[in-house]
Amino acid sequence: MENVPNGTYAMVNPQVENDPAKRQGMVGMIVDTNIDNDDIWVSFGKSEVGLYSTNALMVLQKPDIISQNAMDKRFEISGADFKQLMEISLLQADRRPENAKTALEMARSSEAVMQNSLTTLQDKLGLELNYEMAAGRRR
Structure with a gap:
């Protein structure tokens, strides 16, 4: 299991249905974590912090996986998407x-x-x- 260091950027999943902070699709910085309780605090700027679970946050895959995905799908996706994937991989x-x-x-x-x-x-x-087990641990 990897660790999530504070300062890691994450995006709130645009499809998350219950987002009290209303930040779907927004990029923020992880400022605190409690993996045992599945609690991740994400900052979106001055005093704007949202609490999310690990399945509500999106992060980048490893660069070699992104570039391999681009190569594997190069005939299925647009040229612009292919280029974007390669640029993301390099970044x-x-x-x-x-x-x-x-x-x-x-x-x-x-x-x-x-x-x-x-x-x-x-x-x-x-x-x-x-x-269900996680909720039981919180009691």
Whole structure:
């Protein structure tokens, strides 16, 4: 299981149905975590912090996976989406925080780009959360 360091950028899944902070599709920075309770706090700027679960947040896949996805789907996606995926892969490989944010923002450009460059934080961490069990632990 990977660890999520504070300062990691994440995007709120645009399809998340219950988002009290109303930040679907927005990119923010992880500022605190409690993986045991599946609690991730994400900052969207001055004093704007939302609480999310790991399955409501999207993060970039590893750069080699993104570029491989682009190559595998090059005849199925548009030329613009292919180019966008390759640019995201290069930005992600650079590992500078500002590039990670830019890459996440670029990933919102189309459904094909999102599907081939993003994964849920839950999947990236390798978590298998049983929400009934998690709720039972909170009692």
